[in-house]
Amino acid sequence: EADIYQTPRYLVIGTGKKITLECSQTMGHDKMYWYQQDPGMELHLIHYSYGVNSTEKGDLSSESTVSRIRTEHFPLTLESARPSHTSQYLCASSESPSGGYTFGSGTRLTVV
Amino acid sequence: KNQVEQSPQSLIILEGKNCTLQCNYTVSPFSNLRWYKQDTGRGPVSLTIMTFSENTKSNGRYTATLDADTKQSSLHITASQLSDSASYICVPGGPGRRALTFGSGTRLQVQP
Numbered sequence: 001e002a003d004i005y006q007t008p009r010y011l012v013i014g015t016g017k018k019i020t021l022e023c024s025q026t027m028g029h030d031k032m033y034w035y036q037q038d039p040g041m042e043l044h045l046i047h048y049s050y051g052v053n054s055t056e057k058g059d060l061s062s063e064s065t066v067s068r069i070r071t072e073h074f075p076l077t078l079e080s081a082r083p084s085h086t087s088q089y090l091c092a093s094s095e096s097p098s099g100g101y102t103f104g105s106g107t108r109l110t111v112v
Numbered sequence: 113k114n115q116v117e118q119s120p121q122s123l124i125i126l127e128g129k130n131c132t133l134q135c136n137y138t139v140s141p142f143s144n145l146r147w148y149k150q151d152t153g154r155g156p157v158s159l160t161i162m163t164f165s166e167n168t169k170s171n172g173r174y175t176a177t178l179d180a181d182t183k184q185s186s187l188h189i190t191a192s193q194l195s196d197s198a199s200y201i202c203v204p205g206g207p208g209r210r211a212l213t214f215g216s217g218t219r220l221q222v223q224p
Contacts, residue, residue, distance in 0.1 A: 042213075048211050
């Protein structure tokens, strides 16, 4: 039973479109994360947040932006999608940075 | 530099057989180690967590071991099932880190 939800599950869009990937959790976790993953590869941290109004860039340079206006909500936005953004985007939350992470099911994004 | 090495990179076994996956890490500071299972196209799911003082932890057919002195861990899967086909990721954690690092893990394929 998922306590962290990502929508949409799959998304195919054209180049130049603006998109927002949604992520919500019901566990009251302060820490939330966005990872990007290509098939068979490691997860790359692209954004994280330690609480409301707190956001930081991760290890992998990304043209996306995030916001954290509410504890339960951590959306990711691409202002102008490009084919290089084609990937799987995984959202996670935790009670502490080194603790157990709960992941959403991911959004599989394809930019054509 | 914090590093995690898992072996083998990939493994094919027959249904019903046992297997053991290995993990060597050099993360510091270190406080716990988790094993995650990631099905294709899904987010990772936590299987076990061990603190630095624990040697073994079981979750059904999954048994993890930890040797904090040699910085080695293993995940043993007993009586494998087709549903065990997935990637298994070793994730060490510790204080002072902003987020966990998830490698590509060991890709296990269980064949009938």
